[in-house]
Amino acid sequence: MDHILEWLQAYHDGELQGCQLQRVEAHLAHCENCRTELKSLQAFSALLQANPPATNLTRPDRFVAQVGLRLPPRSTQTALQRALETGWRLVPVGLFGAWAFVQTAFVVVTGILLAQNHPLLASLFTSVLPPASDVSWLTGWQCSARTGLELVRCFMNYVSSLVGLIALGFVPFVGIGLLYWGWLAGWWIRQQGRMAYAE
Amino acid sequence: MTITAIPEETELQWIARAQKGDRQAFGDIVHHYREGVINVVYRMCGDANLAEDAAQEAFIRAWQNLPRYQRRSPFRNWLYRIATNVALDVLRRERDTVDIDDLPLAASGSDLEATVECNERVEQVRRAVLALAPPGRLVLILREYEGLSYKEIAETLNVPIGTVMSRLNYARTKVREMLAAYLEVG
Numbered sequence: 001m002d003h004i005l006e007w008l009q010a011y012h013d014g015e016l017q018g019c020q021l022q023r024v025e026a027h028l029a030h031c032e033n034c035r036t037e038l039k040s041l042q043a044f045s046a047l048l049q050a051n052p053p054a055t056n057l058t059r060p061d062r063f064v065a066q067v068g069l070r071l072p073p074r075s076t077q078t079a080l081q082r083a084l085e086t087g088w089r090l091v092p093v094g095l096f097g098a099w100a101f102v103q104t105a106f107v108v109v110t111g112i113l114l115a116q117n118h119p120l121l122a123s124l125f126t127s128v129l130p131p132a133s134d135v136s137w138l139t140g141w142q143c144s145a146r147t148g149l150e151l152v153r154c155f156m157n158y159v160s161s162l163v164g165l166i167a168l169g170f171v172p173f174v175g176i177g178l179l180y181w182g183w184l185a186g187w188w189i190r191q192q193g194r195m196a197y198a199e
Numbered sequence: 200m201t202i203t204a205i206p207e208e209t210e211l212q213w214i215a216r217a218q219k220g221d222r223q224a225f226g227d228i229v230h231h232y233r234e235g236v237i238n239v240v241y242r243m244c245g246d247a248n249l250a251e252d253a254a255q256e257a258f259i260r261a262w263q264n265l266p267r268y269q270r271r272s273p274f275r276n277w278l279y280r281i282a283t284n285v286a287l288d289v290l291r292r293e294r295d296t297v298d299i300d301d302l303p304l305a306a307s308g309s310d311l312e313a314t315v316e317c318n319e320r321v322e323q324v325r326r327a328v329l330a331l332a333p334p335g336r337l338v339l340i341l342r343e344y345e346g347l348s349y350k351e352i353a354e355t356l357n358v359p360i361g362t363v364m365s366r367l368n369y370a371r372t373k374v375r376e377m378l379a380a381y382l383e384v385g
Binding site: 010050051052063064072 | 220222225226229230233234237238241242247250251254255258259262263266320321324325328339342343344348349364367368371374375378381382
């Protein structure tokens, strides 16, 4: 017979529900050993609970007054502290704004460079912007190399330009990401500090 | 010793006012939870005077941290968490100076009825509970004397429910072994 000793304490404490509760009750109905163990648990709890609580205590109103006298004044934050606290809470919003700004700038600059190299749109920019730099890597690999060595050099230039573009685009995002994770870590540390203080 | 229930709305009002610095509202909180907090600490350290001092300390810590209290868990659990940590601090402080055998009797003084109740069985039970290691003792006290559920104990002590169950099982087994004579007779 499989006894249910491991569930008896939970049953005794009223922690079982549903099928588990029914299973334990069904088992207890026909198992003398488990019923004896349950009675022993009940007797144990009764024995513990028969022990009186603390006696000869200070009267409640006196105790409350004593606590009241010992209560320290609530620390009030100065205007600077409140401003710093608000600033700290707004850091994620600022980081999101920075991310949006970088993203927008990246798209706009890329668009301008592409437009400058477009035959129809280039004329629009010549009057307001300096001549376009060599951004052939943006519009596609345009290489006039004829020999093998020139072809390799041209390809290397293309790759390095592409890597440069990707790095240029990703560095700000990585930086913003790191700052955000740093803020999250700081927030977590502050929370832990508060909990430890409460304890 | 379970705490008498009060309407949740009343408790919320006390908390909200006390969070804003209302000492009168905090006094109501202290008055309401005083007995429960003192008894948790008393069952932990076995000395009523020590327990009262520690309970005051717990309420002061609660006052200092009340502005940061959020109703993610019941207020009683939050308060008991502070009280149990103060009790553990007291035990650490007193470990080198207090011995279980040196503690005053559970009921001493001129109260005749209390003195009669202070028999050998009461003392043996008290000493058996005090002989447990603090983690198991805390779980046993919160369950047997304060009537907290496993979930509430887990929240109060910030441990998983499985840990609560294993500590309770261990504590009960140890204390039952120590009190076997009384359980056989009674």
